[in-house]
Amino acid sequence: MNPNLEKLQAYPFEKLKRLFADLTPNAAFSPISLGLGEPKHATPQLIKDALIANLNGLANYPSTNGLESLRVAISRWLANRYTIPALDPSTQILPVNGSREALFSLAQAVIDTSKQGDITPIVMCPNPFYQIYEGAAYLAGAQPYFANANPAKNFAPDFSQVPESIWQRTQLLYVCSPGNPTGAVLTLEDWKELFALADRYDFIIAADECYSEIYFGETPPLGSLSAANALGREGYPRLITLSSLSKRSNVPGMRSGFVAGDANIIKQFLLYRTYHGGAMSPSIQAASIAAWNDEQHVAENRALYLKKFSQVTPVLQEVLDVTLPDAAFYLWAGVDKHLNISDTEFARGLYRDYNVTVLPGSFLAREAHGINPGRNRIRMALVAEVDECMEAAQRIVAYVKGLQSQLTT
Template identity: 75%
Template sequence: MTFNPYLSKLQPYPFEKLKRLFADVKPAPAYPAISLGIGEPKHPTPKLITDALIANLGGLASYPSTAGSDTLRNAISGWIARRYGIPAPDAVTQILPVNGSREALFALAQTVINPAACEDGLPLVLCPNPFYQIYEGAAYLAGAEPYFANADPARNFAPDYKSIPDSIWKRVQLLYICSPGNPTGAVLNLDDWAELFALSDKYDFVIAADECYSEIYFKAEAPLGSLQAARALGRDDYRRLITLSSLSKRSNVPGMRSGFVAGDAELIRQFLLYRTYHGSAMSPSIQAASVVAWNDETHVQENRDKYIRKFAQITPVLQEVLEVSLPDAAFYLWARVPDKLEMSDTEFARRLYEEYNVTVLPGSYLAREAHGINPGQNRIRMALVAEPEECLEAAQRIVSFCKKYT
């Protein structure tokens, strides 16, 4: 029996590594388990969405269209226009519903990577480092290789693209960028986008802008979006740009698997062709509930306010013992383990779990060693997705743990 040889290149997911790290550990029974490890929204799903889903269960009797309903595409286009203050993208040619941004992030690479077009070795998929592991897997299974651009704390965790040599850029066919970032929460500004668009024009690669955290932010001004940046820079056709977003974090519906891609009409056309064969059409029932979600902002503001209050409460508590600051956006704290603790990120996570039954994710599990360093090393990611009381309890245990070793 033979298998796709690229499967052997896939690394275990971070949570598999965490499971192995904890395999022989028995957490302290005096403390109830609290997990800050997985970025899965825990706030309640809004009733208007569940009501819409139940009211449209009749859609289960119909085959869905890969392109999605006109109503859904128009709802997404309208939301983009309202959210970013730009003309509504064409609902037919520039919008495509997808089953969550994760599925589309992976499938997009299958559409745009062309190994035969690379004259010098395998094509490259450029990824931020640390990164969402789907980017790496998508690269390998499309017949390409990932190239990691390390996050620079001095640049608000943006990669230094100027340091990448011309010989690398010539092989890049796809660039993934996450803004707001996972795990750093950093947001790209207009200058950052201008740099990326200029590189895309020069080297002819596609930009996949992962914006699934765009609606969780802590400042008065909402994060700049890639479509918004393109318009501001005169790129009204969104050439070589695909934006990906999702309802999962915005509306607390990760189980619905509902999102969209938007941007370059030719890319959307080719992606629709791929997805028609891929069999990844969204259920009509989910489409109907998604329309309701995209058309309502009240529940989104309530959700955001909850995160704002939570981060305002938790961040100062953790700053007593960790090197951590409020991010631009998203629902993670990306903390550096202080040198005085004299333990690695993996040791920190393991001991914290054993002694206080709190789970955090080692930062090194979210990155790869590249250019001589692992930029996630000696950092931990904490997902503040649970209710405020539970997150505060976890923070207080972390403080106790750190003080024990200092």
């Protein structure tokens, strides 16, 4: 077996299962999960209709580079969303089976373990992070290096502390903006710094933007392609952007997304995927075209999240260190303020006493540079309906107030 498999850690939800293994939740409360970031809003009817109308596509082998009409739809969406010139559908865009699959396989395609002799290449990751980045690094024969979140930057990763010796070994940098779990969005200055580093040290940036369409202000989050265009980076050198319909259109089961950017990288990634077997079903492609061509359902979806966050955040601010994020559908809350309790203890007690599931922040990060930047924080995914999320918030308030009363007696 591949010895790098031994380096993989249990996924956060497996750790959560173990954390709760000896607990019986209070039966007086119905279960509410804020743990898993799985969209719960209804799938738009237009996507269902397009899928059903194209079920005959199941009788055909799909091509790896996908239908031209899908690539054109994605190119049009990118141009409209990010106010950039249209990308070439034939050379700069590739449909993928969800961004998760492509985030993993991209590392397998681009990491060159022979480039620096016996020196192990580096894959740079934010910390906390989406665990696929770490697994992709290990199984590509690389070593992950974690750039810790900086609370002063709204928990965006702080790349300024990375030593030059690490940059010299870096071949791939994963960036998640809007971030999971923090909701942080990189600024144009952040992107300018990263592009300069990529040019200087010759590495590829993989920009994970699957949460780009869930935001709470009037201005959409800045994307990597629009940042590159604004900075005059014609052709998007060393940049691959990844996005998905899962969160935008509430279709996580469709496994539909795309990669876009540097045509030279796309060309080699397409070659890899031809052997990897990453082609998307023609039926799913047809439904995806319908989804990318429609913005009304996206605006309606975003409005539902805005309503939830506007109601839930003030309630939780009464007892937790939490603010409205830049974007995405998570609240990243501190739990140790005046409570003298860890994130894992908090999650156990909340589950046991009030049957509410949250994810300990330490499960989403690694000990790096002397700290685990997720410790004593929790991630709450506000993916359920408004009433259920409000009920969960009220139970959390009751739980924290109970802890506070114990400390004063």
